[in-house]
Amino acid sequence: MDMPNRGLEPLRVPDEFWHRDDVAAGLRDRDVGALFKLIQRYTGASQTQLGIAAGLEQGYVSRIMAGRKVMAIDVLERIADGCAMPDHARITLGLAARGSLDTVALAIADGSSSTRFDHGSPDQELESLELARRVAVTDxxxxxxxxxxxxxxxxxxxxxxxxxxxxxxxxxxxxxxxxxxxxxxxxxxxxxxxxxxxxxxxxxxxxxxxxxxxxxxxxxxxxxxxxxxxxxxHAEIHAWCLETKAWSVLTDGDYSHALALSQAAQRIAPPGSSAHVQATAQEGRAWARLGQRKETSDALNRVAKLVSPMPRPDRPEHHYRYDPGKAVAYTATTLAWVGDPAAESYAREVIYRMRTAETAGRWPRRVASAQLDLALALLAVEKLDEACAHAQNALESGRVVPSNHWRALEVVAAAESRGLLEARDLRETYEAMRRGA
Incomplete structure (x- = not known):
């Protein structure tokens, strides 16, 4: 079963692979054969490569993929290590997390300390007191x-x-x-x-x-x-990591990847948490970029349901505490991207709210984004002059960050495709903004 040179090189399996529903099911069922097949499909690895990574004969890998169950913990450990399985996947498979032992082990078994416990001593109370003293020391x-x-x-x-x-x-x-x-x-x-x-x-x-x-x-x-x-x-930080990566790949145009990451984030996030809401909203935006109206609408409805019982946070500007008012802005963006005329009313509502006396100056980036959303929505319904005016305001605001330049370019390109006189000014302002970033 073993290969002489086992575990030479772990497989390069992307992190998002371990958040797929079919992978999670295979981990829960300890169906290693199904996992191997999914890894093959996702990475193109051969049975020989799987065997080398896990230190198993190719024939044994073949039998596993044909339905043979793997029960031995040491074999599961080698497979997990060979596939570079992250801790949350190891735990689902029934293995200990690799990173779960280091902190306690180092604290208790610190070889640099001159103090040693005499395990043969009958005075175990003193040993316990000494351990408590050492653990309590802090700078x-x-x-x-x-x-x-x-x-x-x-x-x-x-x-x-x-x-x-x-x-x-x-x-x-x-x-x-x-x-x-x-x-x-x-x-x-x-x-x-x-x-x-x-x-x-x-x-x-x-x-x-x-x-x-x-x-x-x-x-x-x-x-x-x-x-x-x-x-x-910390499940919420982990979920935010996936949601943030989803936004990153979405801005690069990889909408299917953004969809998978946002759905993975929802599975990890504590139910009803800010990360859960944000990841659901991100899913809606990914569906919108993919042009799927039904799925986009479903995601927006789920966001509305999650947000409805949420109180407004004490600090609604906090990036990681979901402000229910943000749902209107996300709806405006999502509808504008999917080409729904309703985006216009939502974008107008965002701008109105953000410019009230109570919130003046608190949301400059959100106002700029809403102006781009409104411009895109107005272009779609042929309100061309107003669309160009809002786009110009957004571009001149200095609040369109580099990761959102592509959104501004969409508006500029849409104006140019219609042959609008204002398109030239928009292009010049856009290029000046891009050069100054």
Missing amino acids: VGEETLARLEQAVDDLATRYPVTPPDELLQAVRRHLSYVARLVEARKTLGEHQRLVVVGGWLSLLAATLDIDLKHHRAARAHLRTAQALALQAG
């Missing part, structure tokens, strides 16, 4: 952690109003500080809270990188955020 403290957690909320609240490059600098400074604290002495509880703080900050950094089209940095920050979410067992 971090409650005040530092509380201020860091507050900083996460403050930074996330600044997201709608602060230029992304400026906010990213602040987020990176906080990440650097958290990294130093991770190396400091601290309790296990403090370590857990630091991991969560680091997860949120890495996620926000990734979001800002996406806004700025810093693709490599965005991928790195998303990987870090997801790893920290798994270590902390």
Whole structure:
């Protein structure tokens, strides 16, 4: 059954593969044969490559794929390692998470300490007291952690109003500080809270990188955020990671991938959480870009149902606390993309709400996006002059981030395709905005 050179190279299986419904079913049922077939279909790996990765003979892989059950834990472990299976998939398969032992093990079995427990000593009470003393030693403290957690909320609240490059600098400074604290002495509880703080900050950094089209940095920050979410067992951060990646690939035009990621995020997110709502809204936008009206409408209806019992948060500007008022803006965008004339009334409502005295100045980016949505909707119903005026206002606002330039270009291109006189001015303004990004 074993190969002499086993486990030479793990298979390169994309993370989103492990969030597919058929993969989840195979993991729950421990149907390794079905998993192998799905990996083959998704990656093109041969039976020989599967065997090399998992350290199994090709013939044994063939028998597994023909229906032979795999019950031995050591074989399942080798298969999980060979497929680079993430922790949430390992757990579904019935295996321990790879990242779940390191923190406690290092805290208790720290080889650098001069203190040793005498396991032959009858005085076990003193041993327990010594362990408690060592675990309680900290250079971090409650005040530092509380201020860091507050900083996460403050930074996330600044997201709608602060230029992304400026906010990213602040987020990176906080990440650097958290990294130093991770190396400091601290309790296990403090370590857990630091991991969560680091997860949120890495996620926000990734979001800002996406806004700025810093693709490599965005991928790195998303990987870090997801790893920290798994270590902390924080389902909402994990779901936000997938939703954020969904938005990133959607802006790059990969709508089917965005759809799969947004649906995976919904499966992971705590039911009714902000991440759950946002991922559902993202699914609607992906369906809209794919031109599927029925599925788009279904997603919007699910968002409305999720949002209806939600109170307005104390800080509605907070990027990771879903504001029910945001649903109107998402509906405007989604309907504009799918070509529904109803987008016009929703976009007008967003602009009206955002420009009231109560919210003036709090949502400049959302206003700019709504103006682009309204322009696209107005072009569709031949209200050409007004469409160009709203598009011009959005382009001149300085609030269309690089990741949304493609949305602005859609409006410019639509105006040009109609031969409008205003199209030339729109193009010039768009190019100036793009050069200044």
